[in-house]
Amino acid sequence: MSIGVPVSTILMITGFGLALTGLWGMLTHRNIMRIIICFVLMGTGFNIVMVAGGYVTGATAPIIDRALGAAEAGARAIDPVPSALVVTAIVIGFSVTAVMLAFAIRLYAAKKTLSIDAFTESKW
Amino acid sequence: MMKRAFAALAVVLVGLVFLHIVGDYAELQALRPLAHYYVTQVPAQLGAPNVVTGILISWRGFDTLGEVAVLFMVAASIGLLLQQGDGRETASPPRRPASELVATGAMVLLPLIFTFGAYVIVNGHLSAGGGFQGGAIVASGVMLMLVANPAARLNTALLGAVESAAGVLYVCLGVLGLALAGGFLDPRFLPKGQFGAFISAGAIPLISALLGVKVGAELSVIIDRFRS
Numbered sequence: 441m442s443i444g445v446p447v448s449t450i451l452m453i454t455g456f457g458l459a460l461t462g463l464w465g466m467l468t469h470r471n472i473m474r475i476i477i478c479f480v481l482m483g484t485g486f487n488i489v490m491v492a493g494g495y496v497t498g499a500t501a502p503i504i505d506r507a508l509g510a511a512e513a514g515a516r517a518i519d520p521v522p523s524a525l526v527v528t529a530i531v532i533g534f535s536v537t538a539v540m541l542a543f544a545i546r547l548y549a550a551k552k553t554l555s556i557d558a559f560t561e562s563k564w
Numbered sequence: 565m566m567k568r569a570f571a572a573l574a575v576v577l578v579g580l581v582f583l584h585i586v587g588d589y590a591e592l593q594a595l596r597p598l599a600h601y602y603v604t605q606v607p608a609q610l611g612a613p614n615v616v617t618g619i620l621i622s623w624r625g626f627d628t629l630g631e632v633a634v635l636f637m638v639a640a641s642i643g644l645l646l647q648q649g650d651g652r653e654t655a656s657p658p659r660r661p662a663s664e665l666v667a668t669g670a671m672v673l674l675p676l677i678f679t680f681g682a683y684v685i686v687n688g689h690l691s692a693g694g695g696f697q698g699g700a701i702v703a704s705g706v707m708l709m710l711v712a713n714p715a716a717r718l719n720t721a722l723l724g725a726v727e728s729a730a731g732v733l734y735v736c737l738g739v740l741g742l743a744l745a746g747g748f749l750d751p752r753f754l755p756k757g758q759f760g761a762f763i764s765a766g767a768i769p770l771i772s773a774l775l776g777v778k779v780g781a782e783l784s785v786i787i788d789r790f791r792s
Contacts, residue, residue: 452589528628
């Protein structure tokens with residue numbers, strides 16, 4: 441079944457939708473854990489957008505094997521650069537999330553609550 | 565209410581930006597010159613079928629080294645952040661043992677998960693996978709192990725030593741590339757071998773394996789730090 445929209449466009453809309461969901465959640469939720477989850481959601485959305493941006497019409501994964509000979513790789517492989525970038529982005533996103541969670545644990549230990557309304561010291 | 569209105573406004577504005585990007589987006593019909601260079605030169609020069617791994621380990625090898633350094637710093641900073649917290653309070657309620665389902669499931673699945681992780685790590689140059697992906701799979705196995713047996717203690721000192729040794733060997737391979745081939749982390753100082761064979765593509769499988777060991781150990785240490 442074909443709906444006439446290219447697959448990469450669908451992926452891109454999905455990714456941007458996830459990113460917007462995450463942004464909305466980050467701005468409206470008051471619980472620090474939920475804010476972190478929404479941050480991860482936003483990062484995942486942008487990763488999907490980046491991978492979708494490397495798609496070439498009718499192409500396949502850039503792995504040279506029986507399905508994709510070395511001679512036709514230039515014509516039938518997708519752009520490997522965004523894929524390599526996204527591996528980096530996932531690792532860095534994981535690191536940022538881990539540090540955020542550690543800070544959340546420390547904040548909870550300090551005030552015994554995860555509501556961001558309790559932390560008014562740096563608010564003006 | 566006012567806050568929600570501002571949040572909605574911000575989301576709508578960012579959504580408009582995204583809408584423009586999607587509206588102007590046209591699927592690529594052919595590879596860009598840089599991508600074309602990578603897709604043709606990774607198999608030709610490095611002898612690695614997986615182009616993404618070839619890019620990550622050789623041309624962007626220095627960047628990959630930086631990434632594992634970031635992971636290492638995260639493990640260290642989480643240890644710093646969580647150590648003095650409330651170290652005395654952890655003794656309060658003893659952890660409930662895991663249910664029989666989880667314990668039995670872990671017994672069945674753990675060997676499979678670790679084997680699959682090792683497979684993904686060492687086949688990074690041939691097929692989808694590589695050091696980061698396989699390391700993450702191994703760490704997920706460690707996570708399952710800790711869930712199934714909450715009383716288990718990870719030997720973080722050993723993990724730290726393994727991780728440091730992998731890092732030192734990684735840099736040594738990089739320096740070997742500098743001395744014997746074209747530059748830092750150039751994997752071509754070992755023979756290319758037969759294209760698509762398990763032992764091929766120069767030093768890429770070695771670097772990938774070290775990367776996998778390092779990432780797996782680092783992620784396991786991070787998981788263990790969060791448990792305490």
